[in-house]
Amino acid sequence: MSAAAVDAIAPDVDAVAAGLDDQDYLADEGLLTALFLAVRLRRPLLLEGEAGVGKTEAAKALAAWLDVPLHRLQCYEGIDAGEALYEWNYQRQLLAIRLAEAGGRAIGDDDLFTREFLLPRPILQAIDHPGPRPAVLLLDEIDRADAEFEAFTFEALAEASVTIPELGTIRAAERPIVILTSNRTRDLHDALTRRCLYHWIDFPPPQRVLEIVRRRVPGTSEPLVLHAVDAVGRLRTLDLAKPPGVAELIDWVAALAALGIGRIDPETAALTWGAVIKNRDDLDAVEARGAEWLVGADA
Template sequence: MTERSEHTPLDGPESCRRALAAAGYIADDAVATACFLALELDRPLLCEGVPGVGKTSLARALAQVLGGPLIRLQCYEGLDSTHALYDWDFAAQILHVRTLEAQATSTGTALAAAGIEDELHRERFLVARPILKALQAGAPVAAGAAGGRAVLLIDELDRADDEFDALLLEVLSDWSLTIPELGTVRAAVPPVVILTSNRTRDVHDALKRRCLYHWFDQPGPEREREVLALHVPHAASGLRGAVVAAAGRLRAADLLKPPGTSETIDWLRALHALRVDELDEPALRASLSAVVKDAADIPVAREVLGVTGGA
């Protein structure tokens, strides 16, 4: 049986839900439960779903709840260990070698190759990338320091190559990273790890088994209105409802990039900035660029929303 984590500042899913709401994130019971278990069991949480439904913003809210740093690794094709784990400061190493050579010349001594190798791989030349930073944030030297638990956001994992899944699995299995020249860095307090994926490729099964999992659906109209009220509180209630209804019609249409909740938030903010109180045709025409993000979708969206005039 898994022991209760000593690092969880919340006492249950409902407590987690309230804390996330205070941080500006409207979580349903399933999301709150998944987050609580990720904290309680020290397990990564894999969040999959269509873009714009709150996967990335969940990590930001958790960092605010926990009072620790948010460390983000944005994934992309070709991502490798030197950008995800650590690298060496080559320029600083070269300068150091030149300094050693100058000192040797002035003193008439010879440089030992083994000694130079040791000099060049000291910690001061190490460049910590996001994953190493997250482990260091929970290392023993930092465990008693001020600040809360670190949140590591590995964003859009599906954009990275399959090989990256294996690299990630190795680190997440025991919350440690071995640097051959320096030794092993082990997190005394594991970071909270949120992985997001838009499912442009399947995440490796072995990594999925290591994680807790939550699928993010597009929120229903009532919850989306709650989210809009939280993020754009000064907009009229009737306008929020009209935006949610219009976004629903766009999602039901054959769009290449249907709007997520992040787009409806942008849309309502744009309408509020334009001092609009009613989602009529002029308002739709003026604000369509805030919600439609593909040229091929513009004529379809205009037809669905009844926008006939203008460019």
């Protein structure tokens, strides 16, 4: 499947909507358009939004629908180039040296710095993917990495190539489809955002949330899902440090279903806070309001 074949699978936004729907990923028209352009223009797409609204899942669903490999780089403070691009397998190199010495053979750099001893990391894996299908590269939570690392990774992505001094330059046979996500823990550099397509993912409206949860936790009773959606909507009106997203809502419904709970009452809500509230200060704020407020007067 060449890039042209991928383009044929995604001739328009409606095709993207149908393809992601097949992967049980529901998105609004804005996100669908952004993903379509990322595929057709092969421009990096930066997805921002609160944690848990489906940024990472969008990349996973896109790769699954296109039936292409997904290479994910989880960013964090202190991540370096070796974890993003490549490293040399020093243990194998040392073993090769010892075996050569034991056999009375000479071994040089040309023998040690070859593909056999190369450990490709996500960016190189995506660039070096032989095709004919272009890989999807996910740079997850790029805002958690240092600004220097952010600039470094984008330079490699802009050229769709990586230069390894011992081997030369490796260029992509098919430029990867690149998705970056950010929770806005810090502002990203203009040099990055200017070169990316951009989309902000909002917490979806109640009806779409309802359908998402139904798909992700099949067999759950509709009253339970409706009640959980309403309760999370109430939680999101509070000034929480980490307001619950769709991911937390899905976890909560799954936990309630596993416990055999068909409707949320103050007692069951208090027992299952851990599935939906992930911050001590937020928990204190919710408990101060009372579980009765969360589940509504009719609970």
